[in-house]
Amino acid sequence: MNTQNQTVLILDFGGQYSHLIARRVRELRVYCEVYPSGRVLAAIEATKPVGIILTGGPNSVYEPGAPLIPAEVFERGIPVLGICYGAQLMAHVLGGRAAATGQREYGQTETRFDPDSPLFAGLPETGVTWMSHGVSIQGLPTGFRGAASTQSTSYAAIENPQKKLYGLQFHPEVSHTQNGLEMLRRFLYDICPCVGDWHMGDYAERTVAEMRAKIGDGKVLLALSGGVDSSVCAALLSKAVGRQLTCIFVDHGLLRKDEGDEVEAAFRDWDIRLIRVNAEARFLARLSGQTEPEAKRKIIGEEFIRVFEEEAKKIGSVDFLAQGTIYPDVIESGAGNAAVIKSHHNTGGLPDHVDFKEIVEPLRLLFKDEVRRLGVALGLDDSLVWRQPFPGPGLAIRVIGDLTAEKLDMLREADAIFRAELALAGLDRDIHQYFAVLTSLRSVGVMGDERTYDYTLALRGVTTTDFMTADFARIPYDVLARASGRIVGEVPHINRIVYDITSKPPATIEWE
Numbered sequence: 126m127n128t129q130n131q132t133v134l135i136l137d138f139g140g141q142y143s144h145l146i147a148r149r150v151r152e153l154r155v156y157c158e159v160y161p162s163g164r165v166l167a168a169i170e171a172t173k174p175v176g177i178i179l180t181g182g183p184n185s186v187y188e189p190g191a192p193l194i195p196a197e198v199f200e201r202g203i204p205v206l207g208i209c210y211g212a213q214l215m216a217h218v219l220g221g222r223a224a225a226t227g228q229r230e231y232g233q234t235e236t237r238f239d240p241d242s243p244l245f246a247g248l249p250e251t252g253v254t255w256m257s258h259g260v261s262i263q264g265l266p267t268g269f270r271g272a273a274s275t276q277s278t279s280y281a282a283i284e285n286p287q288k289k290l291y292g293l294q295f296h297p298e299v300s301h302t303q304n305g306l307e308m309l310r311r312f313l314y315d316i317c318p319c320v321g322d323w324h325m326g327d328y329a330e331r332t333v334a335e336m337r338a339k340i341g342d343g344k345v346l347l348a349l350s351g352g353v354d355s356s357v358c359a360a361l362l363s364k365a366v367g368r369q370l371t372c373i374f375v376d377h378g379l380l381r382k383d384e385g386d387e388v389e390a391a392f393r394d395w396d397i398r399l400i401r402v403n404a405e406a407r408f409l410a411r412l413s414g415q416t417e418p419e420a421k422r423k424i425i426g427e428e429f430i431r432v433f434e435e436e437a438k439k440i441g442s443v444d445f446l447a448q449g450t451i452y453p454d455v456i457e458s459g460a461g462n463a464a465v466i467k468s469h470h471n472t473g474g475l476p477d478h479v480d481f482k483e484i485v486e487p488l489r490l491l492f493k494d495e496v497r498r499l500g501v502a503l504g505l506d507d508s509l510v511w512r513q514p515f516p517g518p519g520l521a522i523r524v525i526g527d528l529t530a531e532k533l534d535m536l537r538e539a540d541a542i543f544r545a546e547l548a549l550a551g552l553d554r555d556i557h558q559y560f561a562v563l564t565s566l567r568s569v570g571v572m573g574d575e576r577t578y579d580y581t582l583a584l585r586g587v588t589t590t591d592f593m594t595a596d597f598a599r600i601p602y603d604v605l606a607r608a609s610g611r612i613v614g615e616v617p618h619i620n621r622i623v624y625d626i627t628s629k630p631p632a633t634i635e636w637e
C-alpha cells in the first residue's frame with residue numbers, strides 16, 4: 126500500500142486504453158495502480174483506494190467466461206467509474222441489463238449530456254465522444270438513471286450519485302472525447318474526492334526503491350544510446366544501485382556532431398560504470414556499398430548487438446539486463462493483447478549471447494512525456510531530457526544511398542549549422558524535430574567563377590504531437606536563408622539546399 130498518496134485503483138479488463146487511463150489519472154496528479162480484474166478484493170485490500178476505475182475490455186459481459194466482479198465491490202462506499210466494458214459490467218452485476226445491439230458504435234459520436242450530472246454540469250450539453258463497443262446498457266439497475274445519450278442509446282452514461290457509482294459507455298481518456306479529461310477530473314476531485322497529492326518526484330522515489338529491492342546486490346547491464354529512454358533508465362538505476370550498473374554505450378559513429386562526447390559528458394558525474402565503445406570504423410566497413418535503407422538498418426541492428434555482446438562478455442555474467450522500454454513500445458511490439466503496429470523502430474532486439482537472469486524495464490508503464498518529466502525529476506541534464514527522437518540507425522538513414530565517412534562528415538556539419546541557426550532564431554523548442562538529409566542527387570552550380578558539380582542537401586522540420594502524423598514547420602524564409610547560405614559557404618561539396626514541404630502522411634518524417 127502507498128501510505129504517502131491517495132490511491133486510485135484501476136481494474137484492468139484487457140482494454141486497449143487501460144494504461145492510457147492510468148496516464149490520464151497521473152496527469153491529473155493522482156497516484157494510481159493498475160491491477161488485473163481477477164484480483165479485485167485483494168487489490169482493494171492492498172491499495173485502500175479512494176476510488177476505483179473499471180476499464181474497457183474485449184469481452185461481452187453477458188457471455189459465459191466474461192470477467193465479472195462481486196456486487197459487494199459496489200457496496201463499500203468507494204466511488205466507482207466504469208468505462209465501456211466497465212460500465213456494462215456495473216449495470217450487469219447490479220441487476221440491470223447489457224446486451225448486444227447488433228450494431229457496433231465506433232468512433233466519434235455525437236452525444237447529449239444531462240447538465241444535472243456531477244460529471245457533466247456546466248459543460249456543453251452536446252459534444253463528441255469516442256465510442257468503441259457492440260454491447261450497450263439496455264436496462265438500468267435500481268437507483269440509477271441515464272446521464273447521457275446518443276442516437277442509438279439512452280444510456281451513454283449512467284449514474285447513481287447517492288452511491289457514487291458512474292458508468293460511461295464512451296472513453297473519456299481518449300483525446301477525441303471532448304472534455305474527457307475534465308470528466309475524469311470531476312470523478313477524481315469532486316466525487317472521490319482526491320486532493321492531487323502526487324507528482325513525478327514520487328514516482329522516481331518509488332521506482333528507485335522498487336528497483337533497489339528487486340536488484341539487491343546483483344549486477345545490471347544497460348545499453349545506453351544517449352536517447353531519452355535509455356538515459357532516463359540509466360539515471361534511475363544509478364540512483365537505485367550505483368556502480369552495480371554498467372552502461373555500455375556503443376558509439377556507432379552515426380550520431381550527430383559531438384553527440385557521442387555529449388552523452389559521455391552528461392553521465393560523467395553519475396554513479397555508474399560507463400563503457401564507451403568507439404566502433405565507427407567497424408560499422409562503416411560493414412555498411413560499405415549498401416544503398417538500400419532496410420539493408421542498412423538490418424546491418425546496424427546486427428552489428429550493434431554483436432559489439433554489445435563482445436563488451437558484455439568481458440564483464441561476465443550479470444543478474445539483470447535493463448531496457449528503457451516505454452509503454453508505446455510495449456503496445457507497438459504487440460505485447461499483451463494489442464496488435465502489432467510497427468516493428469522497425471528499435472535498433473536492438475535482445476542479445477543472444479549475454480548471460481543474464483532477468484530483464485528489468487523500469488519505464489515500461491510510462492509514456493514519452495512522462496519519461497521526460499521523470500528525467501527532470503531525477504536531475505538529468507536538459508540536453509538529454511529534451512533530445513529529439515533520433516533513429517537508432519542514426520545518420521546512416523539520413524545519407525541517401527551509399528554511405529562513406531566523407532558523406533557522414535558533410536551531413537554532420539550541415540546538420541549542426543541548421544540546428545544552430547534554429548536555436549539562434551529561438552525556434553528549437555517549437556519545431557519538434559528538425560534535421561538535414563544528404564541526398565544522392567548531384568547537380569551543377571557555380572561558386573566564384575568555378576563550375577561545381579556537388580550534392581543537394583535537404584532540410585526537414587516538422588511539428589507534431591505524436592510523430593505518427595506531422596506537418597512541415599513553417600520556418601521563416603530568412604532563417605532558412607541564413608542556414609542555406611552558411612551551409613553552402615562552410616561545407617564543401619554541397620551546392621544546393623532544398624526545404625521539405627510535405628507533411629506526414631503522405632510523406633514520412635525521415636527520408637530513407
Ligand code: XMP
Nearest residue numbers: 469470471514515516517518592633634635
Ligand atoms: P517516420 O520517418 O516513420 O518516423 O515518420 C517517425 C519518428 O520515428 C523516428 N524514427 C525512429 N526512432 N528508432 C527510433 O527510436 C528508429 O529506428 C527510428 N526510425 C525513425 C523518426 O525520427 C521520427 O521521429
